[in-house]
Amino acid sequence: MNERSSNQSAATAPDEISLSCRGPLVMLFLHAAFWLVAASVLALVASLKFHSPAFLSGCAWLTYGRVHSAAVNAQLYGFAVQAGLGVALWIIAQTGRSPLPHPLGFIIGAAVWNLGVLSGIVAILAGQGTGYENLEFPFYSALLLFLGFLVVGSGALLAIHSRRERSLTPAHWFLVAALFWFPWILSGAYLLLTVWPVRGLMQSMVVWWFGGNLTFVWLSLVGLAALFHFIPQILGRPLHSRQMALFTFWTLLFFGSWTGIPSTAPVPAWIPALSAVMTLLTLVTLLSAWTNLRQTNSGGQPLPGNLAPLRFLLFGLGMFQLAGLMRIVLSLPVLGHITSFTWFAPAQIQLQSFGFFSMVMLGAVYFIFPRVMGSGLSCTKAPLRHFWLAAVGCLLVALPWAVGGVAQGLKLADASIPFMVISHSTLSFLRASSLGEVLILVGNLMFAMNLLMTTTRCASTFFLPAFLAITAQTPKAEVKP
Amino acid sequence: MNYGPLVFLTAFVALSASWFGFVLTPQIQIGRLTESTNTLNTAELYPKARPGQAAQGLQVYRANGCAACHTQQTVQEGTSIDVYLLEVGTNAAAVSTALVKANVGFTRIDDPGFFLNLPKNILPGTTIEAAKRAFKGAQSAGAKAQIRINPQGPDIARHWGVRGSVAADYLFDQPVMLGSQRVGPDLSNVGARLPDVNWHLLHLYAPQQVVKGSLMPPHRFLFNVAKAGQHPSPDALQVPPEVAPAPGYEVVPKPEAVALAAYLVSLNSSTPVFETPMTLASSATSTNSPAK
Numbered sequence: 001m002n003e004r005s006s007n008q009s010a011a012t013a014p015d016e017i018s019l020s021c022r023g024p025l026v027m028l029f030l031h032a033a034f035w036l037v038a039a040s041v042l043a044l045v046a047s048l049k050f051h052s053p054a055f056l057s058g059c060a061w062l063t064y065g066r067v068h069s070a071a072v073n074a075q076l077y078g079f080a081v082q083a084g085l086g087v088a089l090w091i092i093a094q095t096g097r098s099p100l101p102h103p104l105g106f107i108i109g110a111a112v113w114n115l116g117v118l119s120g121i122v123a124i125l126a127g128q129g130t131g132y133e134n135l136e137f138p139f140y141s142a143l144l145l146f147l148g149f150l151v152v153g154s155g156a157l158l159a160i161h162s163r164r165e166r167s168l169t170p171a172h173w174f175l176v177a178a179l180f181w182f183p184w185i186l187s188g189a190y191l192l193l194t195v196w197p198v199r200g201l202m203q204s205m206v207v208w209w210f211g212g213n214l215t216f217v218w219l220s221l222v223g224l225a226a227l228f229h230f231i232p233q234i235l236g237r238p239l240h241s242r243q244m245a246l247f248t249f250w251t252l253l254f255f256g257s258w259t260g261i262p263s264t265a266p267v268p269a270w271i272p273a274l275s276a277v278m279t280l281l282t283l284v285t286l287l288s289a290w291t292n293l294r295q296t297n298s299g300g301q302p303l304p305g306n307l308a309p310l311r312f313l314l315f316g317l318g319m320f321q322l323a324g325l326m327r328i329v330l331s332l333p334v335l336g337h338i339t340s341f342t343w344f345a346p347a348q349i350q351l352q353s354f355g356f357f358s359m360v361m362l363g364a365v366y367f368i369f370p371r372v373m374g375s376g377l378s379c380t381k382a383p384l385r386h387f388w389l390a391a392v393g394c395l396l397v398a399l400p401w402a403v404g405g406v407a408q409g410l411k412l413a414d415a416s417i418p419f420m421v422i423s424h425s426t427l428s429f430l431r432a433s434s435l436g437e438v439l440i441l442v443g444n445l446m447f448a449m450n451l452l453m454t455t456t457r458c459a460s461t462f463f464l465p466a467f468l469a470i471t472a473q474t475p476k477a478e479v480k481p
Numbered sequence: 482m483n484y485g486p487l488v489f490l491t492a493f494v495a496l497s498a499s500w501f502g503f504v505l506t507p508q509i510q511i512g513r514l515t516e517s518t519n520t521l522n523t524a525e526l527y528p529k530a531r532p533g534q535a536a537q538g539l540q541v542y543r544a545n546g547c548a549a550c551h552t553q554q555t556v557q558e559g560t561s562i563d564v565y566l567l568e569v570g571t572n573a574a575a576v577s578t579a580l581v582k583a584n585v586g587f588t589r590i591d592d593p594g595f596f597l598n599l600p601k602n603i604l605p606g607t608t609i610e611a612a613k614r615a616f617k618g619a620q621s622a623g624a625k626a627q628i629r630i631n632p633q634g635p636d637i638a639r640h641w642g643v644r645g646s647v648a649a650d651y652l653f654d655q656p657v658m659l660g661s662q663r664v665g666p667d668l669s670n671v672g673a674r675l676p677d678v679n680w681h682l683l684h685l686y687a688p689q690q691v692v693k694g695s696l697m698p699p700h701r702f703l704f705n706v707a708k709a710g711q712h713p714s715p716d717a718l719q720v721p722p723e724v725a726p727a728p729g730y731e732v733v734p735k736p737e738a739v740a741l742a743a744y745l746v747s748l749n750s751s752t753p754v755f756e757t758p759m760t761l762a763s764s765a766t767s768t769n770s771p772a773k
Contacts, residue, residue, distance in 0.1 A: 049698060053688070057698035064698055065546020127544030131656040160485060168483050176485055177492040184496055192504070193656075200652040202504075202512040204659050209503045213496070253492060257499035262661070264556045266646040268510055271503070341552055341663040412663065415638030419666050423696055 018372050020099030021090055024106035024152075025372050026455055028086035029365055031114050033448035035078025036358070038121070040441040042071035047437045050430040061125045069136045070124045075353060076134065076214070077145060078117045081182065082110070083361040084222040085152050088175045090368050091229045092156055095171065096163025105155050113148030116141045132193060132207045134214060139194045146186055153179040170245035174225035177253060178218055185213045201267055212260020212275075215349065216282075216327065219357040220252055223316065224289055226364045231313055232296055234306045234367065240295035248288045255281040259327070263336030272331075279331035286324040293317055308383035312363025315391050319355030323348055326402070338413055343426060344405030347398045354440070355394045362390065362447065369451060375461070378453035382446050389443030396436030404429025511648040519649065521753035521761070530653040531747050538744025541737045543656055545700070550664035553748065557645025557757060558634035564604035564612045569596045570623035579618035585611040600627075629760040640674065641667040642750065644757040650750040665697055672749040679719070681742040682734050687724040703738035706730055 046068045049055050056062040093100050100106065120141030123129060129136035137145070156179055160172065189210040192198050198206060232239045239245060258278035265272050302310045326348040329335045339345065366383045370376050377383070404426045411422045520527050531539065542548070564585075569576055577590035585604060595603075604615055612628045619626040632644045646669055651657045675681065680691065686704055688697040704718070709731045716739075717731040726732060734742075753759050 050696070053696055053698040055698075058701055060545070060702040063545055063700070063702075065549040066544075068549045069546050129543070129546065131543035131546075131548065131658050133548075133661065166483075168485065168488075172485075173488045176488045180489060180492050181496065188500065188504070197655060198508060198512055200511065200514060200654070201648040201657060202508055203655070203657045204651075205507050206504060209499065213499070250491065253495035254498070257495050258502060261503070264554065266554050266556075266650070266659075267507065267648060271507060274502070337556065337558070341661065343662070345661060413635050415635045419639065420692070420694055423664065424694060427696075 017093050017097065017099045018374070020103055021093050021372050023103045024089055024100060024110065025086050025368065027107050027110045028082055028089075029369065030448075030451055030455065031110065032079045032083040032086065032361075032365075033444070033451050035074050035082065035117060036444045037441070037448050039071050039074035039079060040437065040444050042067050042074060044434070044437040044441055046071055047430070047434045050427060051434065060127065066125050066127065066129070069129055070121050072134070072349075073124060073136050074117070074121055075358075077120065077137070078114075080219060080353060080357055080361070081149075082113060082117075083365065084178070084219075084357075085110075085113075085149075085156075087226050087361060087364045087368065088178065088222060089152075089156055089159070090364075090372070091171050091225065092159050092163075092175060095165060095169050095229070096160060097165045098159065098163050100155065100159050101162060102155060102158075106152055109148050109151030109155065111148075112144055112151065116144030116148055119144065130193070132203065134211045135189055135193065135207060139190060142186060142190045146183060146190075149183055149186070153183065169229070170239060170242060170249070171225040171229040173246070173249050174221045174228070177249070178221040178225070181213065181218055181221065185210050185218070204265070205261075205267065205271075208260045208262070208265070213257055215352055216259055217252060217256040219352065220256065220285075220320070223320065223357045223360045224248065224252070226360050227289070227293055227313055227317055230309065230364055230367055231293055231317075234302050234310050234313070235297065235300035236303050237296065237300055240292050244288050244292045248285055248292065251282070251285040251288070255279075255285065259331065261331075262340050263331055263333055264340045273333075276331045276333065276336070279328050282324060283328060286321050290317070290321055306367065308387055309363040309367040311384070311387050312359050312366065312390075315387070316356050316360035316363065319351050319359065319394070323351035323356055326351065338409035339405060340409075342405035342408040342412065343401040343429065344409065347401035347405055350394065350398045350401065354390075355398060359390060359394070362386070365447075365451075369454060373454055373458045375454070375458055377450055378457055379446075379450050382450045386443045386446050386450075389439045389446070393436045393439030393443060396439065397433045398436075400429040400432045400436075514649055514652050516652075519754055521755060521758065523753075525752060527752045527754065528649050528652045531744070534740050534743040535747035536744075537736075538740035538742070538747075539654060541703075541741040542744055543658060548658035548660040550660075550662060550697070551666070551668045552660035552663055553667065553669045554646045554659050555636045555642030555644070555667060555669050555750075556634055557632045557637060560758065561606045561631050561633050562609055562612050563602045563629045563631065564607060564615045564619075565600045565627045565629055566596075566603050566619065566624060567600045567627055568625040569599065570625070572623055575622040576619055576624045579622040580615060583611075583614040583618035585615045602629075627760070630758050632757060632759050636667060642670045644751070644753065644759050646750060647754055647756040649754060649756070668745065668748055670749055670751060672746045673751050676746055678739075678742045678746055681745050682718055682738060683720065685738055685741065686718060686720065686732060686734075690721050690724055700738070703735050703741065705733045705735055707733055 045056065045062065046064055049057075049064050089100060089106065116137070120137030123138045123141060124136050128138050130138060135142075156175070160176065189206055192206045193203060197203070228239060228245055255278045259275055259282060261267070261272050261275035263272050263276060297314065326344070330339055330345060330348060366377070408422055408426050411417045411425065516526050516528060518524050518526055530536070573596050577595070580590060580603075581587045585607065604612060616626045616628050634645070636642060637644070650669070684691040685700045687699055688695040706726045707714075707730065709717070709729055713731055714733045717733050720726075720732050753761060
């Protein structure tokens with residue numbers, strides 16, 4: 001019932017603002033969906049290798065180390081940043097009540113970005129990865145990413161500048177910071193790793209600094225912007241507290257940017273200690289975002305037809321808390337020594353990058369897409385099914401990893417247990433997580449198919465009459481002799 | 482906060498602060514290390530750049546993402562300090578009085594067996610202050626004593642290294658791949674544990690043949706299986722019959738495999754440095770007898 005009415009309400013003709021978003025957003029979201037599917041296929045291949053080490057091992061392109069990095073990078077740069085940009089453009093255009101300037105510019109920027117991701121993934125699989133975690137793309141791919149982001153990002157800043165509704169919303173603060181943050185950290189990292197390379201462990205320092213700023217700060221900036229924008233909109237009520245959102249913003253920037261150094265890092269001790277203190281302080285960021293959004297949500301009913309997006313967003317909010325707490329555990333001296341180097345760390349990354357960020361983005365895309373296309377989704381029941389697949393899949397991947405990781409860490413701390421015994425004790429957890437990877441893959445395929453079919457249907461209803469009109473035979477009577 | 486420039490300024494200040502803290506300051510502290518004699522007890526230059534083939538092997542290690550499963554960092558969790566009595570000298574009574582006076586936990590030493598079976602650890606796991614007092618007391622009474630500092634932690638107990646990893650260990654590597662997961666064992670000292678290049682080649686070709694139950698995927702793409710012909714290759718690998726190719730064929734490592742094995746053998750950070758104080762095992766039991 002609800003789904004049907006959403007179909008009708010969204011089917012109303014899109015306004016000028018939504019129309020200006022159509023080209024760029026279709027471009028960004030369709031490519032993001034493609035990379036999401038690609039990332040989950042690669043992650044599944046990597047996961048299957050724990051069932052049999054010899055699986056696909058004959059081919060250098062599909063060896064575990066390469067497939068694993070390709071999956072991580074496809075998820076981060078192919079899906080996360082790209083979908084984040086699309087959602088940012090929509091929020092900026094909607095809250096500013098002004099259409100996006102020069103839609104073609106965004107499309108070109110997105111094309112350059114995707115060229116960067118494609119060349120980077122191929123390079124990793126071909127053995128040209130840099131070897132730096134989260135920065136495996138070679139320099140030329142990173143340059144394309146930088147240029148693509150610069151084009152889309154400066155367009156977004158122009159859109160903010162030319163907004164008609166002058167007051168800035170909390171979502172704006174987070175997005176403006178994110179638009180500057182990414183090119184700064186990307187250029188900062190690549191300049192110090194490839195152009196003027198630093199020596200020795202300084203490379204790892206740069207990689208950790210970048211990793212913390214991308215996977216925690218940037219993802220949180222964009223993810224929280226989406227939560228602060230869409231949860232009030234879907235519930236049809238204002239955000240509980242603007243001041244608290246400002247507090248979240250400041251603490252995220254000032255504490256979050258100092259996190260990311262592992263507690264076991266072989267660097268002078270003040271560095272991991274300072275990072276641990278700052279990571280502990282991000283607790284106030286987590287709590288303020290949680291309180292603010294819970295207060296906004298409590299007792300509210302979603303506007304008809306928006307149940308699936310709201311579920312995605314609330315699940316993402318929960319996982320933001322869980323991933324943040326696990327991150328604090330990883331950074332603390334005693335607990336961190338047990339959990340680092342184990343499967344607990346990948347579980348944290350999975351919850352941060354998929355459980356929180358991707359789920360929020362998926363919810364936002366399910367909300368935006370029908371509105372920007374001016375027609376309902378091709379399959380209106382799919383979003384809810386996708387939600388259950390993704391939520392169960394995400395937990396089925398992350399929980400076995402986390403539990404197995406703690407068990408592994410406790411055994412690693414006891415030198416009397418042989419290493420081989422420990423490795424084998426993690427296997428049952430790793431194999432269980434393959435099922436989660438399959439569920440995630442099925443959900444992501446449904447998502448990609450849904451977007452693709454909605455787009456082709458819209459394109460055919462748009463182009464077919466135009467095509468028929470052009471090719472129609474002109475009635476003879478109207479031809480003047 | 483209704484002004485875009487203010488948001489920009491906040492972000493800029495926050496990120497610059499973290500850049501100064503976590504990039505610039507460490508660069509001043511550890512980014513300018515050089516090869517030096519910053520070693521304990523020896524005048525050895527450390528760190529040294531890897532030999533050419535091992536440096537190429539580092540790139541094979543990078544290309545195949547070995548760091549996804551292997552760390553290269555030994556974690557040390559503090560040290561334990563022992564005092565060893567090496568020789569008691571001529572006056573055992575004076576030594577026992579001096580040890581009691583040193584106030585390190587001995588109230589009386591009247592058991593004559595205390596001075597038998599030397600060298601002996603008389604103060605296991607003590608503090609550095611107590612160890613110094615006991616050492617001085619024993620020396621002044623004519624005995625020979627030694628303070629031994631032993632790095633501690635599960636990694637060291639597993640023989641993955643003799644000391645914790647320090648920044649100098651990675652100085653000449655580009656890229657540095659510390660790794661963040663131990664699907665396989667730590668490799669920071671694998672060259673000290675397993676110094677045989679052929680062991681590594683066979684392990685890369687058929688891991689399960691060398692290490693029973695290994696989770697490592699075989700890296701057969703680093704090897705050529707070719708017809709042996711009239712003149713078999715001198716580099717051909719001796720493979721056990723379970724994984725041997727068809728008769729008349731031989732397994733020849735590609736240059737990548739040879740370089741990777743050379744790199745793995747070069748991984749050894751046992752040189753004692755001032756950042757991780759320790760007593761060398763060799764200085765305690767100095768002997769000319771061949772190692773077992």
